Amino acid sequence: MISRAALVMAVPKGRTLGPVSKLLTKVGVTAAPDAKGTVAPLASVLSEDSRALIRRASFAGQPLDMLLLKPDDVPTYVEYGAADLGIAGRDVLVEREVDVYQPVDLGIGKCRMVVAGKAGDHSVPAGRMPRVATKFPRTAAAHFARKGIQVEVVNVQGSVELAPLVGLADYIVDLVETGTTLVENGLEVKEDIAKVSTMLVANRASYKLRGDVIGALVSGLRDALTKPSS
Numbered sequence: 001m002i003s004r005a006a007l008v009m010a011v012p013k014g015r016t017l018g019p020v021s022k023l024l025t026k027v028g029v030t031a032a033p034d035a036k037g038t039v040a041p042l043a044s045v046l047s048e049d050s051r052a053l054i055r056r057a058s059f060a061g062q063p064l065d066m067l068l069l070k071p072d073d074v075p076t077y078v079e080y081g082a083a084d085l086g087i088a089g090r091d092v093l094v095e096r097e098v099d100v101y102q103p104v105d106l107g108i109g110k111c112r113m114v115v116a117g118k119a120g121d122h123s124v125p126a127g128r129m130p131r132v133a134t135k136f137p138r139t140a141a142a143h144f145a146r147k148g149i150q151v152e153v154v155n156v157q158g159s160v161e162l163a164p165l166v167g168l169a170d171y172i173v174d175l176v177e178t179g180t181t182l183v184e185n186g187l188e189v190k191e192d193i194a195k196v197s198t199m200l201v202a203n204r205a206s207y208k209l210r211g212d213v214i215g216a217l218v219s220g221l222r223d224a225l226t227k228p229s230s
């Protein structure tokens with residue numbers, strides 16, 4: 001169970017958890033002290049081989065409960081106040097249109113949201129609306145609406161680059177980091193939509209009510225991010 005005396009942070013399982021754990025360690029987040037008062041590194045509690053979805057940590061002498069979630073679910077927990085803080089990519093925050101405070105860009109998970117399609121010139125046959133496959137249907141629809149182009153958005157959950165190869169879609173809207181996935185599937189970037197990175201987010205009420213400890217974490221993170229890493 002969550003103890004609401006503890007600050008609660010929703011963290012994404014997956015590719016950003018390692019770098020997030022490293023950054024939080026830098027600003028003094030540790031595992032919660034054990035019965036003898038011994039304090040283990042945060043990484044040991046986050047990476048522990050266990051099905052427990054709440055991991056006990058500590059920051060500035062106060063308990064910090066960490067919820068392990070699918071990246072897409074983090075903003076929901078923070079917006080509804082089930083978590084005071086969260087770690088989420090801008091891609092997810094924009095797609096979910098959540099009302100949360102976004103005080104720190106953590107500089108992790110840097111990539112781009114793009115429109116991509118088959119390499120070379122592959123125009124869509126006249127008389128048919130272009131189809132766009134994506135995990136980000138709102139972002140894709142808003143992007144083409146801004147350009148005044150009508151498209152049909154097809155929602156998929158992963159392996160998005162497959163869609164143009166098998167005729168499911170003409171284009172994709174997806175994240176690109178190194179570009180390897182596009183190249184290995186004969187695709188290319190047609191247009192940039194937005195830069196993406198991972199943000200610390202906070203519930204608006206928590207930010208006021210627990211301003212002392214959240215403020216300390218925010219300034220610790222800002223300091224750590226401006227200092228060169230040792």
Ligand SMILES: Nc1ncnc2c1ncn2[C@@H]1O[C@H](COP(=O)(O)OP(=O)(O)OP(=O)(O)O)[C@@H](O)[C@H]1O
Binds near residue numbers: 013016071088111196
């Ligand atoms: N190729 C990438 N390079 C850098 N950052 C990325 C990349 N892909 C995703 N991200 C960032 O990392 C976040 C989490 O991505 P991750 O791949 O761990 O989860 P997911 O694919 O959304 O979820 P799951 O695999 O659990 O269904 C994304 O929301 C985005 O901000």
Ligand SMILES: O=P(O)(O)OC[C@H]1O[C@H](OP(=O)(O)OP(=O)(O)O)[C@H](O)[C@@H]1O
Binds near residue numbers: 158175178
């Ligand atoms: O430009 P690259 O460095 O190749 O990275 C881009 C890929 O990374 C993400 O997929 P992910 O690995 O999360 O797999 P997914 O297909 O399950 O979404 C994204 O959706 C792209 O497919």
